Amino acid sequence: MKDDELFKIPEEALRKIKSLKEYDDYFHELYKQGIEAMLKAEMGEHLGYPKNDPSGNNTGNSRNGYSGKTLKTNLGEIQLDVPRDRNATFDPLVVPKHQRMSGKIEHAILTMYSRGMTVRDIEETIKEMYGIDVSEGSISNITNAVLDSIKEWQQRPLDPVYFVVWMDGIVMKIRQNGKVQGKTIYLMIGLKQDGKKEVLGMWISETESASFWLSALTDLKARGVKDILIACTDNLAGIRQAIRSAFPQTITQLCIVHQIRNSMKYVVWKDKKLFMSDLKAVYAAINKEMAYDALEDFAQKWGSKYGYAIKSWKDNWEELTAYFDFPLEIRKIIYTTNAIESLNSTIRKYTKVKTVFPDDQAAQKAVYLAIANVEKKWTMPMREWGTIINQLIIKFGDRCGVL
Helix, strand or coil, X not given: CCHHHHHHHHHHHHHCCCCHHHHHHHHHHHHHHHHHHHHHHHHHHHHCCCCCCHHHCCCCCCEEEEEEEEEEECCEEEEEEEEEECCCXXXXXXXXXXXXXXXXXXXXXXXXXXXXXXXXXXXXXXXXXXXXXXCHHHHHHHHHCHHHHHHHHHCCCCCCEEEEEEEEEEEEEEEECCEEEEEEEEEEXXXXXXXXXXXXXXXXXXXXXXXXXXHHHHHHHHCCCCEEEEEEECCCCCHHHHHHHHCCCCEEEECHHHHHHHHHCCXXXXXXXXXXXHXXXXXXXXXXXXXXXXXXXXXXXXXXXXXXXXXXXXXXXXXHCHHHHCCHHHHHHHCCCHHHHHHHHXXXXXXXXXXXXXXXXXXXXXXXXXXHHHHCCCXXXXXXXXXXXXXXXXXXXXXXXXX
């Protein structure tokens, strides 16, 4: 049969269609025949010989009829005849064993779940889009498959050196033992040698401590991280001790933006504008020495009224001012944890409709899928990367690991 003749049969069949139902039935049957034809071809490839071919005699395996299977597709449910072999070793690629739904629908479900839609909303949307009923249990099973991906992702090998690692957490409301409580999912973003970012991992915990952070950092070391040049973080409980223990050479920079916010909590409304203006002379100084002089002037003016806020700056001075040791291009990327705050903001956008998660796993699934959506956009090095990497090499030398 010539190629152009292949299209005459569908055209003739289409001319006979008189209603929308006949149209749907026609394509339903065409889809079924196409899938079954591919299954038969796969079986022939699996056995190594065509049907009824004498070359298959005494090969140790042969065709063994068919088994029925219901496949959920965008055309609705389709009853398929799936070929079997006597040794039960045939595992078709077109319709894998134990899979009762087309990959297109599964992808749609995962996409909607990653965008923050509830299971009920997904169920209704699939019904509207594809005309099939997908139970809450089926949706949960599909999204639960993500748990294996999370485990693999959390254990994947990492680069030996990260120039900058930003650390922070996002609080989720999670049900546990019948009560709703806030738990924090802690995240780390690493800046790689090519100037691109990647999320290194996530860890869930009810409390912060040096022990917890040391465990998370030990995870990184076990996955191949040998050095972190600069760690940027909020002043989280125990984090500085953990960094010093796991990566003694790492420079810790506390987030200036977090520090400012914490300081402003102690300031009454009528003083906020002037207090903030005076404080800017500290963190926006040209160098560390001038910043310290500005802090002394600041303390003399505001110390009697807001001594606790000023004490926090002095107690954490070395970690708050580490960025002064770097050129302006590097200062911009390390003086704040904006990189990870932006990620957290996107995660909140994707998960905002889920006010309470039923368990830790549900929260982790939602965060992981949101991260996957964000990382798709991290395809380019950060701005001024050529300048930044040269400055880092001058500062850290061989520790950069750049050939």
